[in-house]
Amino acid sequence: MNIRRIAVAGLAAAGVALGAAAVATPASADTSPYAEGTTLGPWPVLKRPVKNENVRALQWFLNCLGHKVDKPSNFGPATQDRVRRFQHTYRIPGGADGNVGAYTWTAILGKARPMGYKQRNDCVSALQVLLNKWDYGHDLAIDGAHGDNTRTKLRRFQHGHGLPVTGHPDTNTLYKLIATRPHVAK
Structure with a gap:
């Protein structure tokens, strides 16, 4: 039993x-x-x-x-x-x-991925939103145009995160922009 x-x-x-x-x-x-x-x-x-x-x-x-x-x-x-x-x-x-x-x-x-310098599209707008998570003294206009201001802020982000400073949003840069918690970096 x-x-x-x-x-x-x-x-x-x-x-x-x-x-x-x-x-x-x-x-x-x-x-x-x-x-x-x-x-x-x-x-x-x-x-x-x-x-x-x-x-x-x-x-x-x-x-x-x-x-x-x-x-x-x-x-x-x-x-x-x-x-x-x-x-x-x-x-x-x-x-x-x-x-x-x-x-x-x-x-x-x-x-x-068409987000390089002088590109203009909604992917660049996404890049600008991600870059604006980081305070480098100014916010970018979300206008979809990858001009001098976007390139400068992108290079500053790359430099501050140990990435190759190219001014181009490669996969590693985009990953860091998305996955890293923002902080004030002046």
């Missing part, structure tokens, strides 16, 4: 453990701050209802890629929908869940 109870209890415990494991599995495809095959991380994870400058930059990047968000501000239903569309279009690992983690950030930055 005791062996039978032990066996039943063991099977019940195994069922509970399996059920709990199934429930504990993340429903989100992209809530990880790390992506396989990349050396950059951790990435900030953005999802509803976050409101910060990384969300604002994300929305400008989405606009740049043709996934229009009307008013860049907070991570609401419209932003989540545009992120899902982007994830579906570019087949982000794990599916289209509308959250922005390492895989989505990596894909966005890989696609949205």
Whole structure:
């Protein structure tokens, strides 16, 4: 009788453990701050209802890629929908869940890169939003034009973070702009 109870209890415990494991599995495809095959991380994870400058930059990047968000501000239903569309279009690992983690950030930055000097587009607006997180004595106008002021602030950021000072927003620079917490640097 005791062996039978032990066996039943063991099977019940195994069922509970399996059920709990199934429930504990993340429903989100992209809530990880790390992506396989990349050396950059951790990435900030953005999802509803976050409101910060990384969300604002994300929305400008989405606009740049043709996934229009009307008013860049907070991570609401419209932003989540545009992120899902982007994830579906570019087949982000794990599916289209509308959250922005390492895989989505990596894909966005890989696609949205015409941000060099003299470029004018919404990707440059995203760069300007990210640069304005850092106080170097002045804020940039979010005008989408990579001119002298944007290049100067970008170079200053690169210098202050041990990056090659190129004035060009390469992947490492963009990662630092997104993932590093801002501070006053005068």
